Amino acid sequence: MFLENATVKTVTQIGTNIFLLTLRTDKIAKQAKPGQFVNIKVSNSNFPLLRRPFSICNVKDETISIMFTAIGGGTSVLQNKQSGDILDVMGPLGNGFSISGSYQKAIIVAGGIGAAPFPFLINQLEKEGKDIHCFSGGRTKNDCITYEMKNTATSTDDGSFGFKGNVVELLSSKIDEFEKNKIKIFGCGPNAMLKSLQNFCITHSIEAEISTESAMACGYGICQGCPIQSATDENKFYLVCKDGPVFDVKAIELT
Amino acid sequence: MSAIDLSVSVGPLKLKNPILLASGTVGYGNEIAEFVDLNKLGGIVTKSLSLKPRKGNPPQRVVETPSGMLNAIGLANVGVEEFLKTKIPFLKKFDTAIICNIAASSIEEYVECTKLLTAETTISAFEINVSCPNVREGGLEFGNDKKAVAKITEEVKKVSTKPVFIKLSPNVSRISEFALAAKEAGADAVSAINTLVGAAFDIKTRKPKIKNITGGLSGPAIKPVALAKVLEIKRTVDIPIIGIGGIFSWQDAVEFMIAGASAFQLGTVNFVQPNISETMINDLILYCEKMNITSLKHLTGSFIL
Numbered sequence: 001m002f003l004e005n006a007t008v009k010t011v012t013q014i015g016t017n018i019f020l021l022t023l024r025t026d027k028i029a030k031q032a033k034p035g036q037f038v039n040i041k042v043s044n045s046n047f048p049l050l051r052r053p054f055s056i057c058n059v060k061d062e063t064i065s066i067m068f069t070a071i072g073g074g075t076s077v078l079q080n081k082q083s084g085d086i087l088d089v090m091g092p093l094g095n096g097f098s099i100s101g102s103y104q105k106a107i108i109v110a111g112g113i114g115a116a117p118f119p120f121l122i123n124q125l126e127k128e129g130k131d132i133h134c135f136s137g138g139r140t141k142n143d144c145i146t147y148e149m150k151n152t153a154t155s156t157d158d159g160s161f162g163f164k165g166n167v168v169e170l171l172s173s174k175i176d177e178f179e180k181n182k183i184k185i186f187g188c189g190p191n192a193m194l195k196s197l198q199n200f201c202i203t204h205s206i207e208a209e210i211s212t213e214s215a216m217a218c219g220y221g222i223c224q225g226c227p228i229q230s231a232t233d234e235n236k237f238y239l240v241c242k243d244g245p246v247f248d249v250k251a252i253e254l255t
Numbered sequence: 256m257s258a259i260d261l262s263v264s265v266g267p268l269k270l271k272n273p274i275l276l277a278s279g280t281v282g283y284g285n286e287i288a289e290f291v292d293l294n295k296l297g298g299i300v301t302k303s304l305s306l307k308p309r310k311g312n313p314p315q316r317v318v319e320t321p322s323g324m325l326n327a328i329g330l331a332n333v334g335v336e337e338f339l340k341t342k343i344p345f346l347k348k349f350d351t352a353i354i355c356n357i358a359a360s361s362i363e364e365y366v367e368c369t370k371l372l373t374a375e376t377t378i379s380a381f382e383i384n385v386s387c388p389n390v391r392e393g394g395l396e397f398g399n400d401k402k403a404v405a406k407i408t409e410e411v412k413k414v415s416t417k418p419v420f421i422k423l424s425p426n427v428s429r430i431s432e433f434a435l436a437a438k439e440a441g442a443d444a445v446s447a448i449n450t451l452v453g454a455a456f457d458i459k460t461r462k463p464k465i466k467n468i469t470g471g472l473s474g475p476a477i478k479p480v481a482l483a484k485v486l487e488i489k490r491t492v493d494i495p496i497i498g499i500g501g502i503f504s505w506q507d508a509v510e511f512m513i514a515g516a517s518a519f520q521l522g523t524v525n526f527v528q529p530n531i532s533e534t535m536i537n538d539l540i541l542y543c544e545k546m547n548i549t550s551l552k553h554l555t556g557s558f559i560l
Contacts, residue, residue, distance in 0.1 A: 001289050003530060041527060046322040046475050046503075050527060090529075217317045217324060218526035221286045223279075224302075224328045225317035235310055237331070242286075 001093065001220060002027040008085040009063060011078075016142035018113070019079055020057065022065045028091045029062045034099070034121035035211055035246040038066065038091030039219035042077045050217050052078075053241075055117035055188070056092060058148070067116040067147065093219050094245045097209055099124050103184040108134040109197055111167055111189020112143045117211055119148035121186060135174075137167025137193070168196040180206055185249075187211070195254040208249035214240040229253040259543040260550040261536070263297070265517050266443035266495045268380050268418045270297035270352055272539070273512065273551065274532050277499055277522035278303055278356035278382060278422070279328065283342040284349070290529035295536060297518055298352025301338070303384050304372075305357075306364050308334035318455055318464040323474030323501070324523060325453050327467035330358050335371050347377045354420070357411075358384040362403075366410050373416045380417050383407060386424030386449035398424035398449070401436040408440035418443040420497060423484075425477075426452050430484045431491035444495035446520065447488060448481045474523040475501045482514050489515025489556050503531075505538035512554040 006025040014020050028038060039051040052074040054066040070079040081087070099121075106125045108118050115136055125132055134152040138144030141161035146152045154162030155170040163170040167189070185208035187197045194210050201208040214226035219241045227237035228244065231253045238244060238252065261272035278300040281287045293299060311331025318325050333342065346353050355378045359365040365383065372378055385407055386398035397403040404421065412419050421437040423430055425448035434445045450471025455464040463469075481500020488496055498516030502508050503524045511519045521532050543551060 003290060048319060049322055049474055049523075050319050050324060215315050215317055217319075217326070217523075218529075220289075220529070222282045223317065223326070223526050224282075224311060224331050225326060227311065227314050227316060227331070229313075235308075237310060 002031070002091065004028055004089050005086050006089045008081045008083055008087060010083060011081050014067070014147055015145060017070050018067065018145060019070060020065055020067050020147070021078060021081065022063050023087060023089065024063055025089055025091075026062045028089060029059050029064050032056050032059050032064060032092040032120075033096035034124050035096035035117050036092040036094050037219070037245060038064070038089050039093060040066075040078075040090075041088040042074045048074045048077070051090060051219060053093075053216060053219055055211070055245075056120055057116050058119040058123065067113065067145075069113050090219060094241060095243070097121055097186055097211075097246050099128055101184060101207070103130070103182055103207060105131040105133060105178060105183045107171070107178070107183055107185045108132065108149065109167055109171055109185055109187040109189070110134070110136045110145065110149075111193035112138050113145065114187075114189030114193070114211070115145035115147060115149070117188055118186070122148065122150060135167050135171050137170060137189075166196070167193065168200055171197075172200060175204065180204060184208065187249075191254060198249050198254055201249045209246050210249055211246045212240050212244050212252070212254075216241050229255070258549070259540050260552070261539065263518050263552045263555070264495075265380075265420070265497060266418050268352060268443070270518055272297045272536060273516070273518035274508070274535060275300055275352075275354065275497065275518055275520045276525060276532060277520035278384065280522040280525040283333075283338065283346065285345050287525060287529055291533045293349045293351050296351050296532055298354055298379065300354040300356050300382055300520060301342070302332050303330050303356045303358035304332050304335050304338055304368060305330060305359055306335055306368050308332065308337065312467050315464060315466050316470075318470070320453065320455055320472065321476060323472050323476030325455055325465055325470030325472055326450070327465050327470035329467065335368050339371070339375060343375060343377050352379040353377050354380045354382050356382045356384055356422070362407055362410055365407050366414055369411050370414050373414065378417060380420060380443075381411065381415055382420045382422050382446055383411055384422045384449070386422055386426075398433075399427060401433055404433055405436040405440040408437050408442045412441040420444040420446050422446040422449055424449050425480060425484050425500075429487075431487045434488045434492045434494055438492055438494040442494065444497060444517070445488065446497040446499055448477070448484050448500050451477055451480065473501065475503050477501045478507060482510060485511060485514045485516055486558070503527075505535045505542065508535065508539070509542060509554065512551070513556075513558050515556040515558070517552070517555050
């Protein structure tokens with residue numbers, strides 16, 4: 001975990017209102033694992049006051065990238081960053097995905113901007129010799145992100161791009177093509193999608209990890225602002241920032 | 256070695272400098288220690304402890320507001336027993352004041368917690384939280400009742416072998432009356448202020464953004480309020496004050512000392528700039544040099560009206 005003054009290299013629009021920002025951050029890039037995140041102070045002013053958490057999208061040498069939708073507030077400030085600007089970045093934070101294991105095929109399931117952590121994960125999975133299949137969904141074609149994905153099937157609620165329906169329905173329609181004991185699912189997306197994916201994985205006894213999201217202030221475990229209910233101990237909250245953001249699909253209760 | 260003396264006293268408690276990290280913003284010290292050398296600080300105030308562990312409130316617990324944030328954590332903590340067993344061994348390693356914050360639901364619980372903790376030599380003082388806005392029992396119920404504040408202070412003082420500070424609520428009309436009640440009951444100092452009760456709504460769903468409905472407002476937004484409360488106490492009651500409320504820079508900290516604080520606590524800023532407490536030390540020295548101040552404690556209450 002480091003605090004680094006990172007230099008903005010590029011801000012690229014990769015979709016309708018979807019941006020990729022690359023940053024030079026020696027220490028963070030060296031230590032980062034897929035599924036971890038960074039907490040960025042996007043401006044020097046009190047607006048926004050708190051850092052904003054972003055999944056690490058990919059790492060190449062001393063450069064990390066983050067993917068975001070410009071939805072106002074902090075993300076709009078980021079969208080307007082120029083090459084050479086300095087950003088105060090904390091990271092890498094959280095636990096990341098567990099890549100090792102005896103599974104042969106890795107199935108990536110992304111909902112909307114939930115595609116953000118997967119380019120980095122896919123690179124690492126490829127190094128491990130895993131066979132990769134991606135499923136990406138969105139409300140419309142504009143929200144369905146396939147950036148740096150492999151063997152990708154897409155779904156949209158309105159049918160404008162690929163399968164008509166949600167991404168879990170798409171996955172469900174294809175699951176018989178896989179041997180269930182030889183796959184591992186990695187999911188990230190909005191809460192409703194994760195909940196539906198969780199039900200699917202538990203019902204079919206498929207090994208899976210999901211990356212969760214929460215409002216948070218500090219990102220490193222001190223504010224206790226990002227609780228998520230343990231599925232096994234009703235008296236326990238995990239913290240998304242420190243115990244997550246990636247959890248075994250059976251470990252947490254999604255509401 | 257700087258010629259400037261940064262040491263201060265808060266009642267009987269001596270600190271190497273006035274920089275304290277506020278309760279609820281540093282856990283039990285282990286996470287923030289990755290960014291800050293705690294040995295360099297005046298001290299840290301632990302997350303509020305209750306007799307038994309508390310799970311805390313369901314999410315959403317935090318939301319950003321203009322120049323501030325609302326939180327309703329609900330005093331999530333490991334409980335006294337676990338604190339003594341697993342958190343004290345880490346805190347023991349540091350040469351800094353460890354101020355143990357206690358939050359309870361009844362006077363008996365405050366007393367019980369104090370009894371269990373007071374023999375621990377690592378603890379330098381107690382800060383009694385009578386003012387958490389986010390729990391049903393205790394919290395504001397006590398913080399709004401002068402007699403309750405006096406009674407808690409008196410009972411805790413009876414069993415404590417360490418200095419006792421009372422953390423006051425700003426959600427009252429005259430905070431100085433509460434400071435006076437604490438003083439008369441034997442408090443060694445007061446911490447002012449805790450968070451202000453606030454709310455925020457989602458305009459699409461019309462629901463509160465915080466699950467608890469209201470939360471405690473902190474951050475730069477509350478600094479002027481906090482300064483006014485510190486000043487009010489300083490001008491009315493003869494008791495040491497630990498200033499808290501939206502300090503985000505060394506200049507903010509200096510303002511609190513001028514207004515009457517003997518020491519100050521950094522809170523919300525730890526979430527954003529976790530190393531600021533350490534970098535602030537040098538800034539305070541430079542300020543003193545520039546202003547020909549030989550001892551930082553001379554700043555306390557030095558306002559000119």
